[in-house]
Every structure is written in structure tokens, then in C-alpha cells.
Amino acid sequence: MSKRRLAILDTAARLISQQGFTHTSVDDVIREAGLSGKSHFYHYFPSKEALGFEVLDRQFGRFTDRGLAILREPMIEPLDRLSLFIDTLVALQRERDARNGSPFGNLAGELADSHEGFRQRLDVVFERWAQQLQSLLWELHDQLREGVDTARLARFIIAALEGGMLMTRVTRDVAVMEGIGADLKRFVATHLRDGKLLLRTVAERELAQSAT
């Protein structure tokens, strides 16, 4: 991909995260990316919408590589991977001073009702995220209680994390996200046959973390 095209995508991602997709105009992108004018922009992207979709694709690609990849890490036990994944999202909120939150949640909040193209693409994003979680839960199959609906549990995990990132942005308090992450681990542990043991392990781990 050309450097210029990448620069436009990065600029658009920043603008969309700051002011939303609707409020980001092609003129904003042209100005902020230092393009010479509209024909310069349309040389790279057929429309603002096409640019927006590609921004979302790239964000999900990055999330897949850096975030969801943890869920597939072969050298780590499945439950530890899930725990690490949750910790990663908490750490991200900490690094960002509780700002920004999830690009998918933000776009969903803005566009789920008003823009069918984005709604469908976000539906795919959350579905793929849920599938990754579900694959991990299948690996845990032998340890899960009977009758656990892994698809539903995967969706619950995403909802709690998305809601947590939203609450954290509002409170500007990373402790909110930390609490939600810890509670989510507890909730997952209640789906295990030996839930009590794992509940203790999670609690011990937290204790060890808080001591460092």
C-alpha cells in the first residue's frame, strides 16, 4: 500500500475516533492528511464511506493480530489466555488514561441504527470476536459444566468488556475497568466444573498482582 494511502487511513482513523464518522468530512481528511484537494482524495478512495469501511477493517485487523491472537497462543493454558486477553484490554485502558475505549463500540454507538453498511460490518466484527472466544471455550470443553452455552458466554464477555470500556471513559477511572475485568474472570470461572478451585486461583492471582 502506498505511503500516502496509509497516511490517509491513519488520519481518518484519528478523526473518526475524535469526532465520529458522520462528523468527519472528506474536507477534514484532505486538510489533516495534507492532500492537495478532492481529486487527490478520490484518487485513493471512491468515497468517504469506502474510507470508513477500510479504517474499520484495519482496526479489526490490528485487534486480531495484537489482541485476539492471545486467545490462540498455543503455549499457554486456555484459561490463562482468556485471563491475559482481559488483562490486555484493561492495560490498554490504563495506557490511554481511560480515553478512547473500543473503536468498534464507538462506531456501533454512532452508526448501528443509522448506517446499515456499518451495522453489518460491525456485526461481522463482533461475530468474529465471539468465534475466537468460543473456540477457546471449546478447548476448555472437558472443564466446563454441562449445558454451558459457549456462544452466549462469548457474547456476554464481549458485552461486559464493551460496557466496561464505555463506563471507564465516562468515569475516567481505570479502577472501573479493573473491577469489571476481575468480575468477568470470576463469572467465567463459575462455568467450570471445578469453579471453586479456579475462583480461588483467580483471587490468588489478583492478590499476587496487587502485591507487585
Next chain:
Amino acid sequence: MSKRRLAILDTAARLISQQGFTHTSVDDVIREAGLSGKSHFYHYFPSKEALGFEVLDRQFGRFTDRGLAILREPMIEPLDRLSLFIDTLVALQRERDARNGSPFGNLAGELADSHEGFRQRLDVVFERWAQQLQSLLWELHDQLREGVDTARLARFIIAALEGGMLMTRVTRDVAVMEGIGADLKRFVATHLRDGKLLLRTVAERELAQSAT
């Protein structure tokens, strides 16, 4: 309050829910509310911001009266009240065909990073909501396991519900919200001394509901 003022607030609430606060202009409100012009608008509200704050206040007032009121219903057992409250939010998503979601979550998604005035007001909204949940959890005090952090649990409940409403808007599938509501009840039950019994009760209740 004058009829005209109310009509402006209702119009603004609808426009903000459809296109966001940032994208809703005073001109939009003037046109949609049938006002004669800017001076007519400014006769009622000093600024678009003041109008937006009052829209949020009214939405939280309505939520307090119709939603949170269930949490304080003196004739119903605390745990049943919490269950009914969750069911109410699920039913609301069903009625709305999974559109719109939470006005607080939507505003938070749009403005938490960019508008300090809205961020602070939304922080108060979520704090009051959490306090209502916490009061109910305090009522359950004797039934709760030792060491339950009621403030944290209250925040978790809100995060899961907000995340659930967001996911439901994206999937357009109320079953997602139903699953999250049911899982949330299960999670609350794990905080009770006699969690197993209440887990069964919730499951039985679901069974009874699905049979009707």
C-alpha cells in the same frame, strides 16, 4: 413548563438519538420543532449545550421513574426486583426492535472524550444508577457472601447491560440481550451464600417464562 418548550425538548431528544448531539444543529431543532427562527429558539434555551443537558436530565428522570423505580418497589423481594429490572431493559429492546439502545450509553460513546460537560453529567447518571443498585444489594446483605464489593458489582451490572444494549443494536437480535440478561442474573446469584438454590430458582423461572 410551556408546551413549546416541551416540544423543543422532545424534538431535540429524537434528533440527538438519531444523529448524535454534535451533528444536531440549532437549525435542525428550529426546523423540526416548527420554530420561527433563532431568536425563537434562544427565547427558550440559552444554547444548544443547555438544551442537550436538559434532554439528558429528562431522559434520566424518566429512567429513574420508570426503570430504576422497580429497584425500590417495597412489596417485592430485592432479588426479584433486580430480576424484573433486568427483564424490563430486555423488554424495552424487544419493543424497539433492538434499535436505539441506551440514551446514556449512546451519549457516552459520542461525547465522553470530547465534551467534558457531558462526560461529567453522564458520570453522575451512571453513579446514581449504580447507587440504586447498591442500595438493593445492601438490602440483600444477609444473603450475600462475605467480601462482596457491592459498588463493584453494581458497576458490573450496568456495564453488562450497556454492553448488551450496544451488541443488540449491532446484531438486531433481541436474543443477544435476553442471553445477557439471563447470564447477569446468574452472575448476581453467584454472590449469594445460597447461590446454588437461587441459581436454580432463576433457571426455573426462565423455564416457566419460556413455557408461557
